[in-house]
Amino acid sequence: MTEIRLRFPPSPTGYLHIGGARTALYNWLYARKMGGKLILRIEDTDTERSSEALAQGIIDGLEWLGIDYDEGPYYQTEFAADHRAAAAKLLASGHAYKCFCTKEELEAKRERALAAKLPLGYDRTCRYLTAEEVAAKEAAGLPSVIRFKVPERQGMLGYDDVVLGRIEADYKEIDDFVIVRSDGSPLYLLCNVADDIRDRISHVVRGQDHMTNTLKQVLLYEALEAPLPVFAHIPLTLDNKKAKISKRSHGEVVSVQFYQEMGFLPWAFNNYLVLLGWSPGNDQEFFSRDELIQAFSLERINKSSAVFNYTKGDAKFFTDPKAIAINEHYLRVMPVEELAPLVEERLRAADIWDAAWATEKRDWFLRVIALIRDRFHTLNDFASLGRAYFAEDYVIEEKPLKKNVLPYPDLKTWLPELADRLAALAPFTAENAEETARRMADELGQKPGVLINAMRTAVTGQLAGPSMFDVLLAIGQDKVVSRLRRIDHLFAV
Numbered sequence: 001m002t003e004i005r006l007r008f009p010p011s012p013t014g015y016l017h018i019g020g021a022r023t024a025l026y027n028w029l030y031a032r033k034m035g036g037k038l039i040l041r042i043e044d045t046d047t048e049r050s051s052e053a054l055a056q057g058i059i060d061g062l063e064w065l066g067i068d069y070d071e072g073p074y075y076q077t078e079f080a081a082d083h084r085a086a087a088a089k090l091l092a093s094g095h096a097y098k099c100f101c102t103k104e105e106l107e108a109k110r111e112r113a114l115a116a117k118l119p120l121g122y123d124r125t126c127r128y129l130t131a132e133e134v135a136a137k138e139a140a141g142l143p144s145v146i147r148f149k150v151p152e153r154q155g156m157l158g159y160d161d162v163v164l165g166r167i168e169a170d171y172k173e174i175d176d177f178v179i180v181r182s183d184g185s186p187l188y189l190l191c192n193v194a195d196d197i198r199d200r201i202s203h204v205v206r207g208q209d210h211m212t213n214t215l216k217q218v219l220l221y222e223a224l225e226a227p228l229p230v231f232a233h234i235p236l237t238l239d240n241k242k243a244k245i246s247k248r249s250h251g252e253v254v255s256v257q258f259y260q261e262m263g264f265l266p267w268a269f270n271n272y273l274v275l276l277g278w279s280p281g282n283d284q285e286f287f288s289r290d291e292l293i294q295a296f297s298l299e300r301i302n303k304s305s306a307v308f309n310y311t312k313g314d315a316k317f318f319t320d321p322k323a324i325a326i327n328e329h330y331l332r333v334m335p336v337e338e339l340a341p342l343v344e345e346r347l348r349a350a351d352i353w354d355a356a357w358a359t360e361k362r363d364w365f366l367r368v369i370a371l372i373r374d375r376f377h378t379l380n381d382f383a384s385l386g387r388a389y390f391a392e393d394y395v396i397e398e399k400p401l402k403k404n405v406l407p408y409p410d411l412k413t414w415l416p417e418l419a420d421r422l423a424a425l426a427p428f429t430a431e432n433a434e435e436t437a438r439r440m441a442d443e444l445g446q447k448p449g450v451l452i453n454a455m456r457t458a459v460t461g462q463l464a465g466p467s468m469f470d471v472l473l474a475i476g477q478d479k480v481v482s483r484l485r486r487i488d489h490l491f492a493v
């Protein structure tokens, strides 16, 4: 059996976006499932639009996603000799010819064809030049391009697409396409095939937007006497208004980096991406890495376009709600030990990291993560919504302040009194803290909720959260006491 070899060949003319990442993921999954190889090839031949920084961004994005490759990164520009050799081979074997028609001549031919309602493709004038005529034009120094000689065959040219089935066109519909420009540079269409042949690619899994090239490329494989790879064209990703997604119309929300910055878990994002255009054939929604590698197949890639259900919600946070839901799921179920370094990274970035949390206070750190993660959407929430657990400069939100503090001016004396009672507790446990608060509410003739809700506002700044007494324990006796004593500040804002 021939080796299974796939490739991800991004053009570094833009950042890594959802569509590209999904293509990379599908190639990776299939390579891993089949025990094959994945090759990363940066297709940087469009030197004007490509940049090293963009290539690096794509490499970094793949690394964040955990999409590893076995060969590369190769850079297409390093293989110019292969591209020229492929063109020379086609010319020498009679599968291509030099075309001397000028731009003006081509334009005039086109206009005549338009007027006569004839096909608009190149009329193949130069295809039938004799060797002497070609030699004479060359001797005269006339510039030329190289065109591929589409076989004059009856019947249909085609290939079997794993996703879409048989794809065909009449040979007559294929134009004698240019493969080398007049400056001698081979066109992308040819470079791409020459590279895939050299890299012994067995499966080409790419977006449907490349299908315009595929039939021509099938001809190139045949003419270059190389075996045809298996083709699988993935449907495009559209937004919920059926528009193609792009940075111009959708902004950063389509770039992978956005999800990294927002604090998505890389595996959760892969899990979201894989379902954007593929289904397991049952209702399983969450997959471990190994499960997904096993479950994945090219045959189950959807034929119709995928929907990136983009909703512009509150300005701070918007994307496909499905992406958020999947991320939340992993935040809840991931082993806390695996989550800890990712939370650490966010706390460091927010400048509220304490080295002790990775050493002598590690148990405490893990307990806090387990306690607070249930309400969070992304890793960034640990530094924002969860800030009170890690720092003193947490925000007192307006809603709980208005609801649970301001209507009760007596809290100015009640909370410091409660602080004194909590300070006296030894040991300080969830149970005796709760008992203390309830007893004091009772003595004051107040509902326990009045003290408990005010306490939550003062200690965490939030309206809701985990059980208040677990929260007190997590934040710690000293900090709780000092935050309750600062109650006057809350009335001052």
Ligand code: GLU
Pocket (backbone or CB within 6 Å): 009, 010, 011, 043, 192, 205, 206, 207, 210
């Ligand atoms: N370089 C192309 C792109 O970035 C990929 C072409 C291919 O997969 O054949 O879209």
